[in-house]
Amino acid sequence: MTVRSLIDRHLADFSASDTRVARRILEKYPVSALGGIGDIALQSGVSAPTVTRFVKRLGFKRFADFQRAIRLEVQDSEASPLALFRKHQSQPAKRSDPDRLMVEQMTGSLRKLLETPTQRALDKAASILANARSRIYLLGGRWSSAAAQYAAFQLTSLRGEVHVLAPQASGLHEDRIADFTRRDVLLAYDFRRYQAETIAFCQTAKQRGVQLVLFTDLDLSPIADIADVVIPVTVETTSPLETLAVALAATDALLGRLVRKLGPQANRRMAMLETLRRDANTPKLL
Template sequence: MTVAEQIRSQFDQLTPAERELANTLIANYPMAGLGTIMELATAAKVSTPTVMRTVKKLGFGGFPAFQNALHDELKQTLSDPIDKHDHWANDVPAEHMLNQFATAVTNNLRQSLKQLDHKTFDDVVTLLTEKERSIHIVGGRITHAFADYLQTHLQVIRKNSHMLPASSGLWPHHLLNVNEGDILVIFDVRRYEADLLELAKLANKRNVKIILFTDQWLSPITSYATHYFSCRIEAPSGWDSGVVTLFLIETLISAMEEVLWPETSSRLKELEDIFDFTGRFKR
């Protein structure tokens, strides 16, 4: 039973001043009840004790209790409609790693998306599709695989994307090939790597645009990055999860593809022809 229903059901038992209150409360429900008891009293043009008596009459212990009820209701109304499946896998107990991980991962995704500024996303898509800029990609110990994945896909949809060598000793040398206005994509999640930070500083000095993929605690590279994505990486284990990071990479690729479709389609065609020729793939 909602607070509004409670008010309506007892409306006829209220005194004139109390009805005044009830009316203003319902008139802009539930906002009117979210402030202080004084604000509500003023809005209804009654005194605070009247409010007090009314909420008690309605069955609440006091004004805070009444307000909590409103809060709980609001929570329901605003709560995510995205189903919280407590059981993802069939016939598997909820404590099974599969279910735990599925829950954690979707939470990560939901929260990361809430924090993501979509303008950042769109700006990055624009940057990455400007073909006069060349792209350079680098990752850390764990994130190296993501850098690899991004590169594999970028290669197909545009020219001039390169992986930085695995050995950090070669990075300064490689930076000579990076021009002002070029893009450096860095993956850096905890524990943040000192070499990557140095690289970012150097690149920043050369006016290279830095796009950073990091975690919710933000790598120190953030200060040097033109744009950054913070992907939540919580997992029910000692490990971190890269699922959200991968999600973002793939979404970026898809968004880029939309923009670049004319060029992409012909590149893809060429690629298919080459693979057909080499016979590496099953038809």
């Protein structure tokens, strides 16, 4: 297992300080990990002992062992383009079946949702969303807003006080944040290339005390530094375009947990909504 994959595996389980170190290392990996402890600590905004504890959490006894493992990765990666070329040459059938390649890669990405840190992050997020006293706000960027809209549609079936935000609309940024309290939850989707408006909104909202749940990619949005829960997912695919499929699957996993936590409350709400929709679409006799 590579050092990068070790970091990816533990992302959802890191403390806020560990997350800052992880994000700085992943930003320009592997070069960003090959400086001194002091350099990494300074760039991450943490102390040198925090960096030392970070590498120990990854399973390395010393910082030198951590860097040695990365140098070995670099040596291996220098030969990897030729190795991959030869592999593709030996498997022409797979090369001509892009759909199969995409499904296989996607399956591997979905399996990562079963890893323990991600499972714990989903459990924690579900507990936050299940608080009946909280209002839930959902936010995405130009691309990821589709995931936020999907989550909001499903959440509305399960509980009340669900609101989709569009902070790019004039004045909405300040107006919404003015109403935030410590009981409120902000569920944000932010994937590379990270959107400045989304980051700024989350930073200001966090100052108002909201609980922040973040879906992001494995490189981590800057929002991860302040989020209460970080759920990292894969956006890469064999297609030329990145995908929201894994993010939506993780959202479904979160929603499934919420259904189980709410229990009869969710059933009553869904039954009520069905009745209201039926009555609203049935003509009344005059």
